[in-house]
Amino acid sequence: MTEQNTSSSQEIAPDPSFDADVIAPGFNTVLQINQAVRRLLVDYALAAAILGLIPLHGNKWVEALGLLALGLLNLKLIREIGKCWGYPKGQDMFALVSSLLSVFGAFAIAIMARIILSTMSFFIPLAIVISAPMGHAILTWALGRATHQFYLSTRQIDPDTLKQVLQHQQPHRP
Amino acid sequence: MKVNRRHFLLAGLGTGLTVSGATEQARIHQVRAQQDRAARKTLAEHLSIMDAAYASELVWDEEVEKRKELLAFTNLTPPTLPYDRDMSKRMIQLCKLAVQQFKTKRSNPNYDGSIDVLPDYRRHLDIYNQLTNFTATQDIIEDYFKGLDNNNVPVSTNDLIGDTSAGQSIKNVELTLRDEIRQILQHRHRITVYSGLALTSSDHNVLVFRGTQTQSEWLKNINASQVDYVSPTGQFYGAVHEGFYQVTQEIQPSIAEIAQQLDPSIPCYVTGHSLGAAIATLAAFELVQAVPELKDQIRLYTFAGPRVASPTFATLHSQLIPNAYRIVNVGDTVPLIPPVTMGNTYTHVGQEWSFLAQFGDTLLNHVVDTYQIAVDQEVETDQILNPMQPLQLG
Numbered sequence: 398m399t400e401q402n403t404s405s406s407q408e409i410a411p412d413p414s415f416d417a418d419v420i421a422p423g424f425n426t427v428l429q430i431n432q433a434v435r436r437l438l439v440d441y442a443l444a445a446a447i448l449g450l451i452p453l454h455g456n457k458w459v460e461a462l463g464l465l466a467l468g469l470l471n472l473k474l475i476r477e478i479g480k481c482w483g484y485p486k487g488q489d490m491f492a493l494v495s496s497l498l499s500v501f502g503a504f505a506i507a508i509m510a511r512i513i514l515s516t517m518s519f520f521i522p523l524a525i526v527i528s529a530p531m532g533h534a535i536l537t538w539a540l541g542r543a544t545h546q547f548y549l550s551t552r553q554i555d556p557d558t559l560k561q562v563l564q565h566q567q568p569h570r571p
Numbered sequence: 572m573k574v575n576r577r578h579f580l581l582a583g584l585g586t587g588l589t590v591s592g593a594t595e596q597a598r599i600h601q602v603r604a605q606q607d608r609a610a611r612k613t614l615a616e617h618l619s620i621m622d623a624a625y626a627s628e629l630v631w632d633e634e635v636e637k638r639k640e641l642l643a644f645t646n647l648t649p650p651t652l653p654y655d656r657d658m659s660k661r662m663i664q665l666c667k668l669a670v671q672q673f674k675t676k677r678s679n680p681n682y683d684g685s686i687d688v689l690p691d692y693r694r695h696l697d698i699y700n701q702l703t704n705f706t707a708t709q710d711i712i713e714d715y716f717k718g719l720d721n722n723n724v725p726v727s728t729n730d731l732i733g734d735t736s737a738g739q740s741i742k743n744v745e746l747t748l749r750d751e752i753r754q755i756l757q758h759r760h761r762i763t764v765y766s767g768l769a770l771t772s773s774d775h776n777v778l779v780f781r782g783t784q785t786q787s788e789w790l791k792n793i794n795a796s797q798v799d800y801v802s803p804t805g806q807f808y809g810a811v812h813e814g815f816y817q818v819t820q821e822i823q824p825s826i827a828e829i830a831q832q833l834d835p836s837i838p839c840y841v842t843g844h845s846l847g848a849a850i851a852t853l854a855a856f857e858l859v860q861a862v863p864e865l866k867d868q869i870r871l872y873t874f875a876g877p878r879v880a881s882p883t884f885a886t887l888h889s890q891l892i893p894n895a896y897r898i899v900n901v902g903d904t905v906p907l908i909p910p911v912t913m914g915n916t917y918t919h920v921g922q923e924w925s926f927l928a929q930f931g932d933t934l935l936n937h938v939v940d941t942y943q944i945a946v947d948q949e950v951e952t953d954q955i956l957n958p959m960q961p962l963q964l965g
Contacts, residue, residue, distance in 0.1 A: 436577075443577070443580035443583070
């Protein structure tokens, strides 16, 4: 019994090659990037919701202008997320395909959210007010998450580039 | 507290939600107000339609009341003599003889109009001398190709040339020529027909008029406009049916001429069936106009008579000729026309004696034979005979 305990103690014993002091800063860096991306997602989703509240009804050109603004906002978000990661390359085919599916999913849940809220407005008339902002916000959030997941799927990160990014982001951290 | 980008965005979102919510609330309120207005408008239109329907119903009720008043027109002077069933039987028999007289003349131009050679003549009529036959000259159109149908006529050229386009053209020309020849050879001429007869006897005289038999008479029957009846002295007696009046005026010799030949000391029966009833009604009036001494001697027996004149004329007619009797089959449609009001106002003349003989056919309910059978069986009554009596209009 004692031998077994001794054996178990030996199995869970830390790997001599595992250096927490070296690895922890790397995890902290990823978590910091994740926090930065979350802040971006919240801010851009709020901005998209505000865009959805602007009454751009009645004219197809005005409505197209609203959609164009939403598109530009999302491109800006994708660019900002990429900047957080330092635009790392080397994603495999699976990462590309899953990102593409996530983009489709983002549009799908945004449309579904609008349909659900529009349907709810039959019973709660004011629900129609949050239909467009909720759809815009969900689309922006989901696209941002897909972008974030895309960069998280990268195989390797250039340490120099990452260092530059982190140094650039340092003043903005709370 | 430091204001950062998130605070601006949250404030913008809150403001946007508040403004949009208020705008949407106002829009919902406006839509509901519009719906309320539309509902009220629809209700108002519905109510106006209902009002129009009720107004229309009121107009119809007034029309019904007016017709009921005209139908219940009782301003006629009642007869001073009782209805004579024996004479009524004789009158309808003479009406039938008048029709046979017309038909015999049409089939045999040499026929002189004597009623004693007719099939329904009976010995008890030997008491009468045939004073005259009433005649009328009418337009008759005869077609020498009657019964010839172009579709059944073989075209000779078709056999010779065959069914070619040229052959078809020649066939069309031939058919067109045939139609033209038919029009040219159509014979339009005037003939004299018997309209009735005048009989005399030692104790009474009889004037008989037959019903509608010719195309010309049918055309006059449907001319239901009214003309003023003015006596030779210029007195106005109301309005009468224009077509019936014209037929009466076409009769030769005229009623006034015959009136001069009648003995005013003995009764004078005037009778007729259908159109003959209408003529008899007018003729009786003309007799009195021509010879006022006949006033108390006239006995008017009409069978299946249509409405002839306005209430004014009917009132004056009954004052001059109170002993007027109107025998009708309530299953006969002819006594129902013209309607009591159809632009002009019509009413019947004479005391009604009715019976019901329903054969399910307009003509059978109307013909002389139906009336003759009913009168011979003495089924006519002066009581109200109306199968619809339990129902009240309006």
